Amino acid sequence: MNRILFLIISILFAYSAPLHAENEEKRPFVSLLTCSPAEEVYELFGHTALRYCNPQKGYDIVFNYGVFDFNEPGFVSKFVSGETDYMLVAIDYPFFIQEYELRGSQVTEQVLAFDSVQMERFIAKLRMNCHPANRIYRYNYFYNNCTTKARDIIETSLGNGEKIKYNHSQEQTTFREEVHRFTHVSPWYKFGIDLLLGYKADITQEGRTLQFIPSTLMKDIATATIVTDSDSLKPLMAEENILSEEIYADDKATILFTPELAFALLLILTLAATYIERKKKITFWGIDLCLLTTQGIAGVLITYMVFCSSHPTVDSNMLLILLNPLPLLILPIYIYNVVKHRKQQIMWLQAATSALFLAVGPFLPQDFPTPIYMFATTQLIRSLSIITQKQK
Secondary structure (H helix, E strand, O other): OHHHHHHHHHHHHHHHHHHHHHHHHOOOEEEEEEEOOOOOHHHOOOEEEEEEEEOOOOEEEEEEEEEOOOOOOOHHHHHHHOOOEEEEEEEEHHHHHHHHHHHOOOEEEEEEOOOHHHHHHHHHHHHHHHOOOOOEEEOEOOOEOHHHHHHHHHHHOOOOOOEEEOOOOOOOEEHHHHHHHHHOOOHHHHHHHHHHOOHHHHOEEOHHHHOOOHHHHHHHHHHOEEEOOOOOEEEOEEEEEEEEOOOOOOOOOOOOOOHHHHHHHHHHHHHHHHHHHHHHOOOOHHHHHHHHHHHHHHHHHHHHHHHHOOOOOHHHOHHHHOOOOHHHHHHHHHHHHHHHOOOOOOHHHHHHHHHHHHHHHHHOOOOOOHHHHHHHHHHHHHHHHHHHOOOO
16 A cells, blocks of 8 residues: 555656646746847947746747837937937847847846846836837937846836845946947947047946946846845846857958058158158148048037037047147138148147147046047148248
8 A cells, every 4th residue: 555655646746846847947037138249330339138038928028228210300410419219129039039149149148036026016117118108218328228227127126125236346447448348349430439438438437337338237237136124135146048159250350451550651641741842842732631621520520529419428528629620710721821822820720739639638537549649740740841831
């Protein structure tokens, strides 16, 4: 009898164990998805999204805060002015993961150790934000992007008296240095961003303010803990899964013609042209026309960004010392003096601004890219050469 009872219990246990595992496997969960950078410019920093999976109800949804509409009226002008609106969109998980598999990005999932109440808050907030009246938000790269929005949802899903403690590393960095970490593979894009960011991007940051980068938030979530009102701690992350493997492109071309090389060549060619001018007593007016026009157009863009754009840190751009609209005002006077064969005294303004930038630039609190110093040197050489030339 005991043997028969033991056999029955063994059989029941054998069948119940898989059922128990199956039920455990089907438990609902919420998670943070972090997508690694890919090759396109808009993919260089990676991406963040949130996932809600409930197999029992047939839900597997990804909430993506990184969607915008290229066809929106005035999209380009709004983007330049820092008034771009992004939106939250809910999509089925298979479609989301397929997109990043095609890009060759690694997708890392961090399942959150939320209880049922916290999970309900999490889902309720996302559903509320998905409402047409709430899903659009004003994008701000450093302070309000797809990664910070996801972090905020996680933090506000906790109950009263609960908070997340991030065990940040003691490493300190700046917004500009963080941007450089991801744009070094695209030197011209990196150079363009450096032209627009002001000295506020060079202020040392640490901790939570650096979580605008997807990989930084992922790293912080991995070691974060939930602190309750009784000061007890529990890990924020329950488990981590790799949902999509990263695929590296073996044939990725190395960009040889970098801004440093381009402006070095410009400086060398300008020195050569100036030498020929002195030797043959001629003037290559076209060089100065091109330099003044280029500098003036760049100056108009930077002036607009400083005074009219809402993008973070661009309003503190000290590059205005060198790149401002002044050359466009000098240009017609310069052309008039060429036609009338007059001395180019107006170029003293160019020489003064170039010399001032070269003198104070290294001591200012803003980090200027090396090609800008090359350009200032080029302008100073041309200005002094034109001023000292004898007119026929």
